Every structure is written in C-alpha cells, then in structure tokens.
Amino acid sequence: MPVKSFREAINEALRQEMERDSNVILIGEDIAGGHGGIEGGIGSTGSMFGALKGLYDQFGASRVIDTPISESAIVGAAAGAALTGLRPVAELMFMDFFGVCFDQIYNQAAKFRYMFGGNCSVPMVVRGAVGAGYGSAAQHAQALWPIFSHVPGLKVVLPSNPYDAKGLLIQAIRDDDPVMFLEHKVLYNEKGEVPDEPYSIPFGEANVTRSGEDVTVVAFGRMVGFANDVADKLRQEISVEVIDPRTTSPLDMEMIIESVEHTGRLLVVDEANPLCGMCSEVISNVAIESIGALKVAPEKLSAPHTPVPAAPNLEELYIPSRDRIESSIRKLMVS
Amino acid sequence: MPVKSFREAINEALRQEMERDSNVILIGEDIAGGHGGIEGGIGSTGSMFGALKGLYDQFGASRVIDTPISESAIVGAAAGAALTGLRPVAELMFMDFFGVCFDQIYNQAAKFRYMFGGNCSVPMVVRGAVGAGYGSAAQHAQALWPIFSHVPGLKVVLPSNPYDAKGLLIQAIRDDDPVMFLEHKVLYNEKGEVPDEPYSIPFGEANVTRSGEDVTVVAFGRMVGFANDVADKLRQEISVEVIDPRTTSPLDMEMIIESVEHTGRLLVVDEANPLCGMCSEVISNVAIESIGALKVAPEKLSAPHTPVPAAPNLEELYIPSRDRIESSIRKLMVS
Amino acid sequence: MSASLDKNTALRGYEIMKTIREFETRIAAEYAAGTVPGMTHLYIGQEAVAAGICVHLSNADSTASTHRGHGHCIAKGCEIGPMALELFRKEGGICKGKGGSMHIADVSKGMLGANAIVGGSAPLACGAALTAKTLGTQNVSVAFMGDGAANQGTVFESMNLAVVLKLPVIFVVENNGYGEHTGVDYHVGSKDICSRSAAFGMPAKKIDGTDFFAVSAAMAEAAALARAGGGPTTLECCAKRWHGHYEGDPQAYRAKSELEELRRDADPLIIFRSKVSAAGDVSVAELDSLDAKITQQISDAVDVALRAPQPAPAELLTDVYASY
Amino acid sequence: MSASLDKNTALRGYEIMKTIREFETRIAAEYAAGTVPGMTHLYIGQEAVAAGICVHLSNADSTASTHRGHGHCIAKGCEIGPMALELFRKEGGICKGKGGSMHIADVSKGMLGANAIVGGSAPLACGAALTAKTLGTQNVSVAFMGDGAANQGTVFESMNLAVVLKLPVIFVVENNGYGEHTGVDYHVGSKDICSRSAAFGMPAKKIDGTDFFAVSAAMAEAAALARAGGGPTTLECCAKRWHGHYEGDPQAYRAKSELEELRRDADPLIIFRSKVSAAGDVSVAELDSLDAKITQQISDAVDVALRAPQPAPAELLTDVYASY
Numbered sequence A, B: 001m002p003v004k005s006f007r008e009a010i011n012e013a014l015r016q017e018m019e020r021d022s023n024v025i026l027i028g029e030d031i032a033g034g035h036g037g038i039e040g041g042i043g044s045t046g047s048m049f050g051a052l053k054g055l056y057d058q059f060g061a062s063r064v065i066d067t068p069i070s071e072s073a074i075v076g077a078a079a080g081a082a083l084t085g086l087r088p089v090a091e092l093m094f095m096d097f098f099g100v101c102f103d104q105i106y107n108q109a110a111k112f113r114y115m116f117g118g119n120c121s122v123p124m125v126v127r128g129a130v131g132a133g134y135g136s137a138a139q140h141a142q143a144l145w146p147i148f149s150h151v152p153g154l155k156v157v158l159p160s161n162p163y164d165a166k167g168l169l170i171q172a173i174r175d176d177d178p179v180m181f182l183e184h185k186v187l188y189n190e191k192g193e194v195p196d197e198p199y200s201i202p203f204g205e206a207n208v209t210r211s212g213e214d215v216t217v218v219a220f221g222r223m224v225g226f227a228n229d230v231a232d233k234l235r236q237e238i239s240v241e242v243i244d245p246r247t248t249s250p251l252d253m254e255m256i257i258e259s260v261e262h263t264g265r266l267l268v269v270d271e272a273n274p275l276c277g278m279c280s281e282v283i284s285n286v287a288i289e290s291i292g293a294l295k296v297a298p299e300k301l302s303a304p305h306t307p308v309p310a311a312p313n314l315e316e317l318y319i320p321s322r323d324r325i326e327s328s329i330r331k332l333m334v335s
Numbered sequence C, D: 001m002s003a004s005l006d007k008n009t010a011l012r013g014y015e016i017m018k019t020i021r022e023f024e025t026r027i028a029a030e031y032a033a034g035t036v037p038g039m040t041h042l043y044i045g046q047e048a049v050a051a052g053i054c055v056h057l058s059n060a061d062s063t064a065s066t067h068r069g070h071g072h073c074i075a076k077g078c079e080i081g082p083m084a085l086e087l088f089r090k091e092g093g094i095c096k097g098k099g100g101s102m103h104i105a106d107v108s109k110g111m112l113g114a115n116a117i118v119g120g121s122a123p124l125a126c127g128a129a130l131t132a133k134t135l136g137t138q139n140v141s142v143a144f145m146g147d148g149a150a151n152q153g154t155v156f157e158s159m160n161l162a163v164v165l166k167l168p169v170i171f172v173v174e175n176n177g178y179g180e181h182t183g184v185d186y187h188v189g190s191k192d193i194c195s196r197s198a199a200f201g202m203p204a205k206k207i208d209g210t211d212f213f214a215v216s217a218a219m220a221e222a223a224a225l226a227r228a229g230g231g232p233t234t235l236e237c238c239a240k241r242w243h244g245h246y247e248g249d250p251q252a253y254r255a256k257s258e259l260e261e262l263r264r265d266a267d268p269l270i271i272f273r274s275k276v277s278a279a280g281d282v283s284v285a286e287l288d289s290l291d292a293k294i295t296q297q298i299s300d301a302v303d304v305a306l307r308a309p310q311p312a313p314a315e316l317l318t319d320v321y322a323s324y
C-alpha cells in the first residue's frame, strides 16, 4: 500500500471529495494564499500547515475561498452555506481560535437540526490544528476536544494516523451533521499506509490498535502512537490492549467496556486538560457500567490543569509521555 | 436572620463590595438601562433579571457602565481593566452568549497569569444566567459550567441558594483570578436567610446540605434543592447525604470522597449535558481514589445529550427531576 | 403606489403586513393571558420592513432573522398554522414545538431561522449568499438585524466579507430606536448606522421603514444589484417597535406619548392605505375583505394551536443528529 | 526634526528603533540557526510605528500588542535581557519562559502583553482606557493591531465601544501590506482601513509608518485628545514588514524586488538619520555611538540567554491561579 504523510492524507481526502461532489467547498484564511500579492502567487500557501497545497490550482477561487481574518463570518458562512445546499469545509487554522467564533459553531450549526424540529441538515466540517508539542504556547497548542464533545449536535473527530485521517475526513465531509475535525499538528509529518482510492471510516467505532489481555489503554489522538510504542515495548512482560476511539463524540464506549470486561484494568491517556475531559468521561462510564470488572482502580493520565507552557522542557512535562504511560501500566499490574 | 431572594442576595453582594472598594465596577448591556431614552429612565432596568436594581442610582454612570451589544468588547474591557487596577464585574445576561466572546475569557483573562509568568492579576468576574426551566429554549437555557471548568485559570461558581449566592459573589469579587459566576435563572426568586453584613465563602469548599449514612448525592446548582427535598422525603427510609460543591472549579473532591468512603454509594446529579460533564468528573475521581469504598456502581443523572427543547413538557423531561433522583437513590439501595 | 410596483405585489405586501399585525396582536393577548410559554418579542410597527423586503424574494432566496422574527417568517412564507403551533410549543409546530418563538424556521421556504443570538444572522446570510454565488443561481439572501445587533462583531465581519467576496447579500438593519432598553443614540457611537456600512465599501441607504413602498423600492434596487453580481447593500430601515422589548417590558425608558404618536403617525398599514387610495389603484373594499380573511385565518390558527397537544415525550431525544 | 519634538525624545525614538532592529536581526539569525523554539514573527521595517507611538507613553499608560510584538515591547520599556531569555524560553525570562515570543508582557511597564490571537488587543486596550477614565488618571492606552486584525469583530466592537464611552484609547493599525500571505487589497473590502474607523465616529488618519516624526506627530495629537477626555483616535500607519509573516516563510506572494525597495527606500532608521541630519539637530557621531552601545547590549543579552538554564520543572504547575 502506498505510504503517505498525515498531511498528504488530509489533502487527498479533500481533493477526492471535491472531485466527487461539486458542492464541497473550502473556506478559510490563506487556504489558497497569495491574494493581493504578486501574480502567480495565489495558491502558494495551501493553508498554513500546507495540507491544502494544490487544491486552489485544481478547483479555483470559487471552491477554495480565501477570507479576511474574521472567524465568525467564516464559520457562520459555512453554516449558512450548509443549510442551503453546499458541503463546506471551513478551516480555523489553529483550533484555539474557536473562542472568537464559537457561537456560530455551538449555538448555530450544532443546534439547527434540533431547534428546527429536524427540518434541515448542516453538512459542514470545521478543520483545525490542535495539540501541544510544537512550542506554540498557550494560545496555539490546546486540545479542546472535551469542550467540543460536551456540545450536543457536534461530532468530534481526532485521527491518530494517516489512514484514519483520510477515511475519517471523507466521512466528515459526507456526514450530514456539523463535524469538528481535529488535526494534531505534531502528526502532520507522520507517515503510514494510505490507499489511493477514497474510503470512509464510520464515526463512533473505536479501533483496537494493539490486542492484549492484561490492561486496556484507551488513548486519544497523538497518545495512540505513544500507547502503541509502550505496548510493543512491554509485549514480553505485559499484554496491553490499546484502543483508539477515533471520534470523541460519538464515543465508542461499547468497545472500551468490552475490553475492560476482559482485562479488568483500565488506563486512559489524553493530552487534554483533566477537568471534565475524556479521561473522566471514559472512566466514569466504565465505573457505571462495569465496576465489577475492574480488578484495580482505573488510572488517568492527562495534561495538568494548566495552560500549555512555552518552554520546551515544560511542554514536554505537560504532555503525557511514554514513560508515564509505562509507569501507569506497571502500577495497574502491581496493585 | 433576614430572608431575601437570590436576586436580592446578588444585589446586596454587589452593592456592599462597591461600597467597600471603589475599584469595583459593573459593565454590561442594560445593567442600568434607559440610556438614550426619556429623562429619568436611566437605571430603570437594573439588568434584565433585575438583580442590579438601584446600583446605577447609587453609584452612577462611571461605575455602572452600559454598553453596546458587543460582548467581546465588554469582557475584553473587563480583562484589560482588571490587569490595570480595577475589579470589574462584567455581565453577560444569559451565559449562553459566551460563544461570541469566549476568546477574551478563555485565551486572554484565564491565561494571562500563567503566560506572563505570574506577574499580573486578573481580578474580574463574569456574571450570567444559566440553566433551563424557564422556557427560554436552546440558545438561552444552557448549563455550560463543564466547559468553563475544563479551562485552567478560570474559577467557576454555581450557587444553589441565596446565602451562598451572596457569600460566593463577594468572594468572587475579592478573588484575584477570573471567576465565572453562574446564576441559575430559576433560582432568582428563591428565598432564604441572608445576613445583612458582608461575608465571603471560600471557593473549593463543598457544603453538606443534608447529612446521611446510606447514600451520597452530589448535586449541582438548582439540583441541590431537588436533592434536599428527596433526602427529606426519604428520611425515614434511607439516610441521604447531599453535597453541594458550590464551585465546580475548584471542585472539592476531598469532601465528596470522604462522604463516599462513609456511605459506599454515590449518585451525581447535574443539569448539564452528560459528555465530559460534572457527573463524569466526580464519578471518575471517586473511581480512581476510592473504588474500594463503592458498594455498588455509581449512578449518574444529567440532562440528555440534546439541546434544551422549547416545549415545556420536553424541557421538564430534559431536567433531572426529584422523581428520577428518588429512583436513582432507590436503585443504589437495591443493588 | 410606486410606479415600479405592480398591484399584486403591493397587495401581497399589504397581506403580509396585516397578517403580522393580526397574528402578533393575538399573540400579545394570549401572552398576557399566560398561554404562551417563554419569551416573546413582537414586531408590530415594523411590518413594512419585512413586507417591503420579502416581496422581492422567492423561496429560493434566503433570509436569516432575529429574536424578533415572527414578521420575517410570515413575510418569507412560513405558514401561520404551524407558526402558531410553534409559539405555543405544540405538536405539529413548524419546529415540532422544539424551537419556540425565537427559532421559527422553514428552510424549504428559505427562512433560515429566527435567531436568539443578536448578530447571529449576518454570517449565516453570507453563507446562503455564498451558496448562490458558488452555484451561480442568482439567488440573494437577506440578513435581518436590529440597531443593537449592528454593534456585534459578527455583523461587521460579515459586511467586510460580503464586500471582499462580492456576495449577493442584503443587510437589512431595522433601526427601531432601541436595543432592549437602550436608545440607539447611546449605543451607536456614530449616530448613524448605514454610514458604517458604506465605509465597508458597499451601497448603504437610510429608509423610512414605516413606508412599504420606500422599503420595497430600495430593496428592488439592492436585490437587482446583488442578482447581477454587484455584491452587498445595506438598508437601514427606521421604524420603531410599538411593543416593549419583550412582552411584559414596563418600558420605563420611553414616554407614553411616543407610543401614541407611533400609533397615530407611523402605522405602516395606515400609511399603505393612504398611499394606495391616493393613487386609486386599490379599493378600500379590497383591503377590508383581505383584512377579514386574515383575521379569520389567524383566529382559527390560534384556536387550533391552543387546543393542540404538546409534543410526544420521545421528541426530546430526536433530531440531534441526522443519525447516530 | 519635527518642531514639536525635543531632541531627547527623538533620540529615545531612535534608540528604540535601533534596539528593535538589532534585537530582531540577531533573533532572525538565531532562528535560522535553530536555537529559538516555536514560532516568531519579526517587526523589522515597522520600527518607526512602535517608537513614534511609545515615546508619548509613560509606564502608567498601557499598550496591548500582537503576535508581532517584540517592537512594541521594546518601545514600551520591557528590558532586553529578560526579553531575550523569554524568546529562548529560559529561566529568568520576562514571563519565566512560560510565554514565549507571542506572550511577552510586563504589566508594571504598562505592556499588557503580546497576543497570539489576532484582534485580541483591542478589547483589552479599551479596558485599560476604562481604568484610566474611571480613576480619572488621564492615562491613555494603545491597541496595536495589523491590517489583517482590522477585520476582526473584536476590533470593530472595540472601536464603537470606545466612541460610546469616550475612552482614552488609540487604535494603531499597522498596515504592513499583508495579513499572513494575503494582501490588504484583497482582505479589506474598502481599500482603506482608517475610513472605517472614521465611520465609527472618531478621528482617523493614514500615516507614513516609516517616518518616526510623522507617527510621533500624529500620536502627540491623538494622545493629547485622549488625555483631555476627547475619546479615541485611529492611526493607520503604513509600513511594510521586511521579513516573512513568520521566520521561515518562503514569501511566494511577493517579489524579491519589493524587499529590495523596502530596504533601500523605506528604512525607518535611514529615514530618521536623513531627517535629523538635514535639520542638523543630532550629529551622526551621536547616533553611531548609540548604535554601538545597543549592538553590544543585545549581543550580551542574547549570549546570556543562550547559556541560561531552562525553567525549573516545578514551574509547570505555578501561576495558574493567585492561590488555589
């Protein structure tokens, strides 16, 4: 199978969906780039993380729409366009910018279907980069998926690898509901096998990335790779099952519970802040549904309740590490 | 002790703090009201829920500041004023409007102290009405405290009665960090004993509103009164301990865990949506810290994962009820 | 009657205005009687704006509305029966009773919803205009908003975006004198709203919003420009509301005499009647019989709504997602 | 040299500009060498704006800045040593290494922070101005923002709020030709930024942002107006950036020749030197010795910063709350 980067997978998903369906448009800041500059410069940016390179050249200004720095107008325009027949994919560049436009996401797009009694669809995607590890500090490095997952009407996607990124983004575009599509900035250069043809991965279906008997590790986003590495390292000693939910809303608790019923031990690893986050959500659901299956108290590994620090050494401490995943697993086995 | 409404308690807290400290100012839409209308009309509104009545008359336009409908400017101005020496209390009217101005709350006010290495204070309060039960539908009836609690740097206050409302608001104003102060709109007319003199209630200290032996019920905001009623009703049969955390961040898990260690049974009741909410937070913490103390699986009662419906009968179903609290308690006792 | 307006269009305008007036008058009475749940904001006094704008729109054109949205919904073709059911939050409501007064919508009619968030309409209307532009349909969209909404960042952003992308959107700012209990002279620093729009680089006009023909004429021009690819326009339509901000508002901020003057001098229905009878195009009898038909229709609709059952409990959990 | 400006002020302006230039030139080199973590946006080319504005401010006046904030921080009096440590995210940094390039702040100097959110500065500056107005201090505040930021809703809201409340705030829009990789002619629909401010009801001027004296003169007037209770002003200062949007930006959107022209014709330092030498007020030798002092100071500061230790691990958990 061809090997592609996470960035290329995103690009391919967008390109193939735009080829398939002329109602799919892209809108955001510098997703083409170069407007108002020299001749020939338009399209040279292809979004700040380079994931949209070439799409302007292929689809032109009517489908790859550069905007002023006006996120409420961008996301609201996407919502209005979605209500009236397009399938817009809006880009927020860094998802941290949602704070200036959240109303159009959470009060508008997410609620239309319910408020209008089901008589509409809002098939839109809001893409943006998330996560720490890039030295981009407090306002450009947040996880945020717990906030989005809290909101009824939104679906929240957090791919951990190139294969999933392509399949989930295609699903997001075809989905008839508003989808928050979160791209971990540290993963953009990650490579993996990605089929050339279009395919979609359904939402709410977790992926077992490592099968195991002794401990269930539920990991989100970038943490999936870390958990896999630790599982591989410990293989001779401890049999670790790693579950990647892939979407945080809907959240595939069924598969998680099935696994915990089997292993009796649970670690949840997430890069987001701890209060009202995914770790709490997963652990509480397991406690409610399967407390009897737990042989020991579940473990939680998340970022601390602090903003993301700028200093690289502090940022590294902020993010859950392979070492801490390993210690947590060992702790579960000992107690 | 004098009996006052929740609304009067809020009013008194603001008035007394403004009398004590001339740096305390109020800013928001129609918190005075009547500007640009007939003579004598200014101050006639006193905020849309009437909680600020009389404050304009007493403190004048320089300390009770009416603004255009521009929430980002309002909250950002409060943050900038807080950085430079004032203690602003900004009002968002309905907290649901946070979506148009969340950046100034979560990326700015909440993060300044950390991003600036501790060399500043942001002593501001953002007040707003929350909660369903008023027929105000999807965009005017949300709970939202799980979202705010997720954000490091914010403190989140959710008073359940007039006494706490006064003491917690005074604490919020004196606090050197940004505080989200959430007033449940159904509680405004609730009455209770409220001392005339100023007093403050520290954050992060839960209140045991009913002592009991058999079941611990952690209830938030308006649900505290429901839980108290059920505890009273069941007194002869089941001994229910009710805990009101009063602030969702910081969250007094110590007291909750102490109680669960004693009762061995836990129900968490919250009006907010369920995913990544307070119920999940409390239950997961208990599972991590004291799984051995739990005699049965914990119970969770929250709103469903839906927006708030407009129809009164649906809204009533949306909000956890005394009946459902009772059933959950009975279920805990049976199993 | 305006030269450019045919008789049928004018009559359609009158019918809209009268329907709004009658519907809301009845709702006000019901609200006072305690039968209407939640908050309600009435549009009475501003009828000529919704009518003058929407007579130029088809179902394929879009409008995004406000918390004071009944008038826009009626003008855009939402059916009275389901609207009444929605206001009482009953089964069969236009939103199944799940939206209420501030969320009435019928996307099939191009009505993208009332909106309880001030300033929420403008970005959405840009989106509908973007659809029109992208698909090359020559449809237009209208963002209704109040004078107070005109201070929201979302609105300014939308105006610039619309100019930059040459979107076929018309920003209709209904200057009704107040945002909640605050006068426009206080909350708009420039003492003029349309000049701010003009500064964004689009045509912008101030219009007497009590005169159906004035609004209609301005809209005809704006819509034609937009349909021809000429981009956005702002129309600041001045017409005060007769009721309080919400039903129950004590209105300490304005004089009783202001209300008396409005009813006397600024009634869009009276102004319409006097204009058409001066021109001799429409007979008084014609209008009177329209009035009677409308009164009956609304009385029937509200009576049905009052008796209708509440939504089925299972409705609580549906319509969150297309499928989940 | 401008008639209204004394020699010391002019020299202070030059010192600021030279410090910015030297500091950022060194940072650019370090960035290329890979020693600077994270993203960095350089201010070179725009020095006259920060200098011309801030020579009129004391520590009691406030400024709120942008992602391109080094120049504003230096001009507002932030110390170079701790700034350098912060850029390298080291112990002793002005924010203890926890903020980095986009969050440099020193509230004791009235520098309320660089800001990684475009448009974030304007509401904050309104707040500082509100403090001044409420306490009657006659202090002023400055909101720095770019041409791209001028399209943010937060900025428009702030402008109207400032007019409504007559806040002593000056909106300094640095039109450097681009927002990221998009030209201002594309993203600003009106082809002019200051006219939009004027439409909000405040004085607004377009100024050559490469000319320290022009900026200073306009700011002197704006600050005097604000201090006298006359409310806000907008100054649109035009000066292109010489570097990319961020260090490493390939800049495919502009011609190499543009950069050459800028260095030749639009260097704020050269322009300053030619103006003062024409006027005969300041000797070349004076400026040269200032240059030498600054170069040494920055070299020392960066050398110290490069060798400094990272923050202590315990710092991860401090400064979230005053006390918790």
Ligand SMILES: Cc1ncc(C[n+]2csc(CCOP(=O)(O)OP(=O)(O)O)c2C)c(N)n1
Pocket (backbone or CB within 6 Å): B029, B069, B071, B093, B097, B100, C041, C067, C068, C116, C117, C118, C119, C145, C146, C147, C148, C149, C150, C176, C178, C179, C180, C245
């Ligand atoms: C973002 C937001 N802020 C505040 C409100 C509360 N609110 C509802 S209506 C209103 C006044 C709106 O004034 P205007 O736009 O002039 O419309 P009008 O009521 O006069 O029709 C306000 C402040 C809201 N719904 N949304």
Ligand SMILES: Cc1ncc(C[n+]2csc(CCOP(=O)(O)OP(=O)(O)O)c2C)c(N)n1
Pocket (backbone or CB within 6 Å): A029, A069, A071, A093, A097, A100, D041, D067, D068, D116, D117, D118, D119, D145, D146, D147, D148, D149, D150, D176, D178, D179, D180, D245
């Ligand atoms: C709210 C928000 N949107 C987008 C960005 C990404 N971004 C960072 S700088 C920038 C361009 C800003 O342009 P301008 O205001 O002209 O400032 P300049 O970079 O030219 O100094 C953008 C879009 C951001 N940081 N914040």
Ligand SMILES: [Mg+2]
Pocket (backbone or CB within 6 Å): C146, C147, C148, C174, C175, C176, C177, C178, C179, C180
């Ligand atoms: Mg109004």
Ligand SMILES: [Mg+2]
Pocket (backbone or CB within 6 Å): D146, D147, D148, D174, D175, D176, D177, D178, D179, D180
């Ligand atoms: Mg710029």
